[in-house]
Amino acid sequence: MATHALILAGGAGTRFWPASRARRPKQLLPLTSAQPLLLETIDRIRDRVGGGANVLIASGATVVKATREAVPELREDQILIEPVARNTAPCIGWGVATIARRDPEAVVIVLPSDHYIADRERFQGALDVAIESAREGHITTIGIQPTRAETGYGYIELAPGEGPVRDVVRFVEKPSHEIAKAYVASGKHLWNAGMFIFRAKDMLAAIREHLPALADGLDEIDRAAQRGDELAEVAQRFPSFPAVSIDVGVIEKVRGLRVVPANIGWSDVGSWEAAWQLAEHDANGNAIQGADTTLVESQGNIVVDLRSDRASQGRLIALVGVSDLVIVETDDALLVVPRERAQDVKYVVEELRSKRRERHL
């Protein structure tokens, strides 16, 4: 019963523009350390899965080249390339089926590739509990103890009880602020961080029960794999798969679901504001990443220099009397936005799309 990791790295967001682009999404950026988030994710579970050989990356056609460059240790067959984006259920199904072909008893750890966890040891402790629970036949998730009334996340309601792993009553998607406040106060609700641990065969059975069309398609892909024709079958089948998340399509309907409550310093690194919060700061609260700066009476800024020829050019970023700004330089763009408006970077991306400025997207 080996343990494998299936890391979801096909996403492409816009919240870290101009650093994140269609071909270099958030998980490939060094937002919280000198390493890309994807590599941090792999390193966190590396010794729980017996090294990098048991890691499978679900990637997309647009980002696969940059992903290979970011994680050169991976063999070609460790990267699954979704031909089209179909949310998480189809690609998790494909990944789990791939692992199950060799070992249906294998435990699979599904993880997002673009989150941050401050307390690696506690995370690994929670993971060990979840792996044990999965081995007992329970699809298990790790739930994050909420620290604020966040309305953008899904919540997991705990059944009454004790111990490191608990039964789940239900999932609630993005509650109102009032309800979120009550959840945080209750002590009975956790954030759903998209981390799922299960035996391969248990997830395939759950998919067969709750998403039978996907299960049939995965059977066809299995047969094609035996013929040595897997990728052609995937290219043909994938577009017809239901575009549904594993949460909504399977997890929320599963009986016997369990959760490991965890207080591990988790963040989904949702914006430049979050990146500032997670980064190291100087005495004036400035977070400087890769930039050569001269700061005069400037506080609380995040300055990120991702220009490729920076070192050789000796470029300097000088701030005078500015506070709480996000300043990001790439080879072909500069962004300046107040930290508290970091979410509004999406409007720049929208405008670039409407002007069909592909090179900046």
Add this chain to the structure above:
Amino acid sequence: MATHALILAGGAGTRFWPASRARRPKQLLPLTSAQPLLLETIDRIRDRVGGGANVLIASGATVVKATREAVPELREDQILIEPVARNTAPCIGWGVATIARRDPEAVVIVLPSDHYIADRERFQGALDVAIESAREGHITTIGIQPTRAETGYGYIELAPGEGPVRDVVRFVEKPSHEIAKAYVASGKHLWNAGMFIFRAKDMLAAIREHLPALADGLDEIDRAAQRGDELAEVAQRFPSFPAVSIDVGVIEKVRGLRVVPANIGWSDVGSWEAAWQLAEHDANGNAIQGADTTLVESQGNIVVDLRSDRASQGRLIALVGVSDLVIVETDDALLVVPRERAQDVKYVVEELRSKRRERHL
């Protein structure tokens, strides 16, 4: 009685860092139009001096190369190179002596090279009055009608009288705010903008009277010029000349001084704030110079892109929700400072000096 221009372009300031550098000072920057301020200055007086051939530029060793590139029409002997900076009296003396060798009756227009004048026609009208006054033997200045109680300028007090050219009572250097307010209210005071018009022989006589050591030195340079040895003599003499401004050393002591009051939209373009005021604005008050921008809910900013390979690189500057900032990109530096703190760019320059970062100075 030809008319000549002597344009003072040897200065090097720090207020437009990172655009202005030791080798590319303010007068060589396109701050108020697509042309460098120096070229704008030449164009304003070109038809008053019979074309570019009667223009003499007083430059310095550090900036002469960039000056030649900015004004390629000039012959080599139209640029005087001060071997060391000695304020304005020595270089004006040398320039006037140079013109006087061929034509002591010539009228000389002395102008700073780094100012802005919105109303070219009115300026030329005032200049015509001043040239006429100079031909009558009066050293004449053009005085700017003050629009605010500026304490950083010198003021010229008018004698009672009428007409387009008036006698001067006295000069006052940088008054207190109270006094400056009274000056603006009085209607009898003008700003000294450093524009002087005179016959060459009258200025040489005034220098002989008020700065006799300089006059003696200029005589030696004249004799050396007759021997074909002018530059060696200048290199030897200049360091011993008194480092004094023409205002303090000569003009303020001259008898019969006249002034032409002028309301011509003058600015000394003293900071990025001034550059913003003088530039064209979009509907949201943003001044964009040479930059490819995407602006979202951003007002009152000045964005200057002086990168040499900008066009070919297709670089984009995106602002979201920021107001009243100065943002300047050059090949090796980025500056971000609130417009109202634009003067504080000097602190960056001071820090770079203390760190001996010559390449950014």
